[in-house]
Amino acid sequence: MQRRPVGTRRKALSAVIVAVLLAGVTLAFFWPGVASYDSVVQYQQVLRGQYDDWHPPAMARLWAIFHGLGWRGQAPLFVVQVLLYWSGLALFAGALARRRQSIAALVVLLLGIWPPVLGWQIAVLKDGQMAGAILAAVGLASWWRLDDRRLPLWAAALVLVLLGYATLVRFNAAFATVPLAFGLLGGWRWDRPRFQLVLVIAATGAVIAVLAPINQRLLQAAPSGVERSLPLFDLAGIAHHAGPQAVPQVPAKLWRRAEAKGCLTPILWDPLGDDKACGYIVDTLQRAAPGARLRNVWIETIATHPIAYARHRIAHWNSEMRLWMPATMPGTGPLARSEPNTLGLGSPDKRVNGFQKLGYTLASSAAGAPILWFAAAFGVLFCSWPARDGAGGVAVTLALSAILTELAFGVVGVASDYRYHVWGMLAAGLALLAASGTRPSPNRVLVAVLGVAAVAAVVIIARWVLPPALPPL
Incomplete structure (x- = not known):
């Protein structure tokens, strides 16, 4: 050698x-x-x-x-x-x-x-x-x-x-x-x-x-339900692009309220999980599609509205990758201070x-x-x-x-x-x-x-x- x-x-x-x-x-x-x-x-x-x-x-x-x-x-x-x-x-x-x-x-x-x-x-x-x-x-x-x-x-x-x-x-x-x-x-x-x-x-x-x-x-x-965040985010995106009727499990008035408050955003799903913002969307979906039924609703909705789903996913990927996006976006800057805590x-x-x-x-x-x-x-x-x-x-x-x-x-x-x-x-x-x-x-x-x-x-x-x-x- x-x-x-x-x-x-x-x-x-x-x-x-x-x-x-x-x-x-x-x-x-x-x-x-x-x-x-x-x-x-x-x-x-x-x-x-x-x-x-x-x-x-x-x-x-x-x-x-x-x-x-x-x-x-x-x-x-x-x-x-x-x-x-x-x-x-x-x-x-x-x-x-x-x-x-x-x-x-x-x-x-x-x-x-x-x-x-x-x-x-x-x-x-x-x-x-x-x-x-x-x-x-x-x-x-x-x-x-x-x-x-x-x-x-x-x-x-x-x-x-x-x-x-x-x-x-x-x-x-x-x-x-x-x-x-x-x-x-x-x-x-x-x-x-x-x-x-x-x-x-x-x-x-x-x-x-x-x-x-x-x-x-x-x-x-312990299972936390973290796997539900993706279906919830996608259903919200489909409702945004195809209209409230695309996800009938949630009343149209609730979708319109969420839309008016800016909760249906391609940037992130967090507003949907925030009880003070648009948590009522999650609560309604959990009652209408508990457990594994949410996954079935998700798949069926994607199959029924593939164009709206594609538009939603493309908009999110554009946001993730910061292609056609502004310079100033939330979640960009590295943190300098820890979250306030007593631990x-x-x-x-x-x-x-x-x-x-x-x-x-x-x-x-x-x-x-x-x-x-x-x-x-x-x-x-x-x-x-x-x-x-x-x-x-x-x-x-x-x-x-x-x-x-x-x-x-x-x-x-x-x-x-x-x-x-x-x-x-x-x-x-x-x-x-x-x-x-x-x-x-x-x-x-x-x-x-x-x-x-x-x-x-x-x-x-x-x-x-x-x-x-x-x-x-």
Whole structure:
């Protein structure tokens, strides 16, 4: 086996050391992390020792272990997700540096401190746990896969554990983790790419199907009815586009009242779940279609009004991806303070305010639009498929993970919070950097660049001409 030059090993070690220093700076600067409303609710479950599946019980169970050891507050999970985050970036950057891609390795580290991403990563949420675990898995696997080498058994097992945890902390994480498991552990079979893509989609559906039994039986979380939010959101959207008669289970006057109050919004479903806003819609539907009947009503309504459903889902995906949307949208800026609480969940020092404000500014800009990163992932896939070497395989795998993650919001998304896109944006960026070590066709590169530029132009024009979005009730 040919030994690597000493210079490349030093570059790889330098990249890892810089990432370790950045991890230390992140922990010190943002300590003890931000506890959002969801964090507070989940910590209450930890204190009571009673869990439900509205928030991921796998994350709460991990939190409870630290709590039982005497490490209170949000700090332990903040440490976990920051260390996972930077360890993944360290290994990915080190692997690129070892391949003599020093500039790409540097950009990996710059991507790690990109304020819209890092600003959300310091919030103790399922999104941060998911992104950290996936990044650690990707970095570990890429240490070998970028050089087209198979992982040692212990590394493959650890990658599976990390991807498994990421899958458990977000119900839609399977759209990201399943293609990663295929691509990073087994490698894509380029002689049958269509078959393997179908296999990935089928496996993703199977994984999602077993999440509820795992949460409720294995992790002993009480059912919360979280699965009803998607049907409720879709029924409201259909009623908005097709008229109140499309969902006769709710009287037309109630739909009209909700419409007048602005509760039927494509941005998120929350007003429908708020008793003070439009909770009467949920109450009425629960009486008219209790339990599993709601699912039947949902499917029948979609089948009866497919155009209205499609318009609703497209409007929501546009809102999620911030394509033809104004710059100012709710749920964009990373949090600087924890939700007020009496549980001992503190906040970082006020010094973080400037960084988080910069994160909001950049996230609201065209460069921060998730659709632009999504377009970049498509460009990488277009230029690199089918891959012929390890770097190309990693690039394709990451691009597919980003694309499937973001496309899934068009079907299962119910809110437009920016934090949902942290992994998709990271995956697109890392895919582009991995692809920089390959030699794609210049014609394909030109087409990809023009496509991304066209998307950027649409986003810029939208930011220029559209008024700020009003926050939902």
